[in-house]
Amino acid sequence: MSRRAVVGRGLRLRWWLGEWGPLAWLGLLLVLCLGMGELEGPFRWIEPDSREVLYARSSFLALLGQHVLVVGLASLAAVMIGVGGAIAVTRPFGRDFLPLVSQLASIGQTFPPVAVLALAVPVLGFGTLPIIVALLLYGLLPIVRNTLAGIQGIDPGVHEAARGMGMTRRQILLQVELPLAAPVILAGVRTSVTVNVATAAIGATVGASNLGDPIISGIVNGNTAYVLQGAMLIGLLAITVDSAFERVQRRLVQRV
Amino acid sequence: MIELFGVTKHFGEEVAVDGISLRVAKGELCVLVGTSGCGKSTTLRMINRLIEHTAGEIHLDGQPVRTFDEVTLRRRIGYVIQNTGLFPHWTVARNIGLVPRLLKWPRQRVRERVEELMALLGLPMAEFADKYPRQLSGGQAQRVGVARALAADPEILLMDEPFGALDPITREALQLELLDLQARLHKTIVFVTHDMDEALRLADRLVVMRQGRIVQQGAPVELLHAPADEFVASLLGGDTRGLKEAALTRVRDRMLPLGPRLLAHERVAVDAPLSQALSLMLWHRVDRLTVVDDEDIPIGELSLRRLVGSKT
Ligand SMILES: Nc1ncnc2c1ncn2[C@@H]1O[C@H](COP(=O)(O)OP(=O)(O)OP(=O)(O)O)[C@@H](O)[C@H]1O
Ligand SMILES: [Mg+2]
Numbered sequence: 001m002s003r004r005a006v007v008g009r010g011l012r013l014r015w016w017l018g019e020w021g022p023l024a025w026l027g028l029l030l031v032l033c034l035g036m037g038e039l040e041g042p043f044r045w046i047e048p049d050s051r052e053v054l055y056a057r058s059s060f061l062a063l064l065g066q067h068v069l070v071v072g073l074a075s076l077a078a079v080m081i082g083v084g085g086a087i088a089v090t091r092p093f094g095r096d097f098l099p100l101v102s103q104l105a106s107i108g109q110t111f112p113p114v115a116v117l118a119l120a121v122p123v124l125g126f127g128t129l130p131i132i133v134a135l136l137l138y139g140l141l142p143i144v145r146n147t148l149a150g151i152q153g154i155d156p157g158v159h160e161a162a163r164g165m166g167m168t169r170r171q172i173l174l175q176v177e178l179p180l181a182a183p184v185i186l187a188g189v190r191t192s193v194t195v196n197v198a199t200a201a202i203g204a205t206v207g208a209s210n211l212g213d214p215i216i217s218g219i220v221n222g223n224t225a226y227v228l229q230g231a232m233l234i235g236l237l238a239i240t241v242d243s244a245f246e247r248v249q250r251r252l253v254q255r256v
Numbered sequence: 257m258i259e260l261f262g263v264t265k266h267f268g269e270e271v272a273v274d275g276i277s278l279r280v281a282k283g284e285l286c287v288l289v290g291t292s293g294c295g296k297s298t299t300l301r302m303i304n305r306l307i308e309h310t311a312g313e314i315h316l317d318g319q320p321v322r323t324f325d326e327v328t329l330r331r332r333i334g335y336v337i338q339n340t341g342l343f344p345h346w347t348v349a350r351n352i353g354l355v356p357r358l359l360k361w362p363r364q365r366v367r368e369r370v371e372e373l374m375a376l377l378g379l380p381m382a383e384f385a386d387k388y389p390r391q392l393s394g395g396q397a398q399r400v401g402v403a404r405a406l407a408a409d410p411e412i413l414l415m416d417e418p419f420g421a422l423d424p425i426t427r428e429a430l431q432l433e434l435l436d437l438q439a440r441l442h443k444t445i446v447f448v449t450h451d452m453d454e455a456l457r458l459a460d461r462l463v464v465m466r467q468g469r470i471v472q473q474g475a476p477v478e479l480l481h482a483p484a485d486e487f488v489a490s491l492l493g494g495d496t497r498g499l500k501e502a503a504l505t506r507v508r509d510r511m512l513p514l515g516p517r518l519l520a521h522e523r524v525a526v527d528a529p530l531s532q533a534l535s536l537m538l539w540h541r542v543d544r545l546t547v548v549d550d551e552d553i554p555i556g557e558l559s560l561r562r563l564v565g566s567k568t
Binding site for chain 1: 304306327328329330331332335337338339340341342343344345354355358404414
């Protein structure tokens with residue numbers, strides 16, 4: 001085969017992954033959710049000693065819905081609070097808090113998510129609420145950090161010119177700072193959401209029901225097939241979300 | 257007209273500008289020079305209130321700048337900075353139309369104005385309107401910066417080392433363009449630079465600053481002839497001041513009509529500065545040049561004796 005054909009095929013594959021990748025991954029995720037039963041054979045081969053090899057306490061689709069809902073709510077709140085907070089501490093009135101917030105954002109990253117959960121339960125009790133709060137807190141950090149980096153990374157000359165031309169503070173924020181920081185902010189949101197898709201599974205240990213359930217139940221009962229089923233779905237969900245963000249990011253970068 | 261009366265700026269303990277008084281008449285091009293950190297940029301930025309002055313008064317056309325709303329004030333004053341400060345996410349046309357849009361001009365009028373300015377600054381609409389700043393050379397980007405500052409036709413233009421980052425050839429081209437623009441538009445301009453040749457070439461009034469104070473001001477030739485002290489003299493070039501002055505005088509002012517003698521072999525243009533004529537004499541080791549007009553037709557001659565203005 002000629003070199004050119006190989007290159008052409010590589011490009012086509014990249015394009016295909018870029019344009020349709022997120023949808024393809026989503027399709028695969030849904031097919032697996034609905035058709036997990038078809039894989040009973042392989043699972044029985046992995047786990048020959050167990051009576052049940054397919055997790056059946058709840059439908060995978062329902063677990064997926066729960067998972068997405070929890071991560072979605074937590075992320076939405078994290079974006080609003082994180083971006084809002086980072087904007088506030090880069091304004092003149094909030095500048096006193098800037099060092100504190102930016103330090104918290106970088107230290108917080110080293111905090112393990114399990115610890116966040118362990119701290120949330122005594123305060124908020126068991127169930128879905130503590131996991132949403134824990135994800136929100138944990139997801140806040142990359143968003144705050146990236147929004148700060150995005151806004152502070154703008155060429156000081158651009159800021160100087162914007163003020164010098166007579167733009168109001170509001171116009172500078174909406175027309176200059178946010179559009180220029182957008183790719184960096186989006187990268188933070190991407191990290192936050194993708195990490196939280198995985199972290200949410202830990203919520204199953206404190207009584208939230210989501211795609212973490214089969215994993216926890218599999219570990220408790222020594223059933224590797226359950227663990228695999230949960231892990232595969234969580235992995236696919238993370239890839240779907242990540243590739244969707246990748247695509248939006250690329251659009252954004254192309255524009256600038 | 258811009259007037260500063262005893263203007264002072266403190267940054268905490270530090271005195272950046274120390275009681276300076278200055279008057280820039282309408283249509284005048286005033287150049288601020290001085291060593292790094294002497295308060296040139298601070299002075300400039302107090303005029304459009306990017307920095308608030310600590311004491312003294314700054315007036316525009318007799319009105320204290322403090323009485324203006326700062327946003328309104330800045331939209332009336334053009335501002336050009338060294339690294340252009342163009343918005344990287346906006347096209348050239350959108351960048352230039354910024355202030356007219358802030359002033360809520362109708363769309364059609366903004367578009368016409370942008371077109372007019374791009375023509376004025378030698379940026380063909382078809383080629384540049386839709387480009388982004390990162391696609392421009394340094395010189396083109398700075399032209400866009402100047403166009404943006406001129407967009408709403410401000411009476412006053414503040415320029416902080418606008419050509420500082422350009423190569424010497426592009427810089428000279430832009431200096432000449434600025435002089436050309438100024439001859440047509442008659443703006444009141446305050447221009448900051450480090451480059452003494454640029455300062456001498458552009459200035460109607462040259463202001464020398466040192467440690468937050470004005471040491472001397474006046475026409476470039478006045479300062480060259482009578483520097484107030486050692487500092488001004490050395491800033492203006494020390495013993496090479498003669499060459500700087502020669503750069504400000506044209507061959508036209510010293511040449512004599514063609515005489516009975518044979519034409520000298522080497523030629524110099526009638527509008528060239530004396531420094532160029534002197535350089536040609538040094539280079540070719542001659543003491544006489546033939547002066548030619550635009551069409552290379554001899555119209556006079558220049559001797560070394562005339563060039564140096566010797567009285568004997
Ligand atoms: N925002 C600020 N906060 C504190 N000090 C400042 C600020 N801006 C300027 N200064 C100080 O004021 C003094 C004058 O600065 P300015 O920028 O006006 O100098 P300049 O003449 O423009 O120098 P350069 O030629 O290097 O641009 C300097 O000592 C500088 O450190
Ligand atoms: Mg400066």
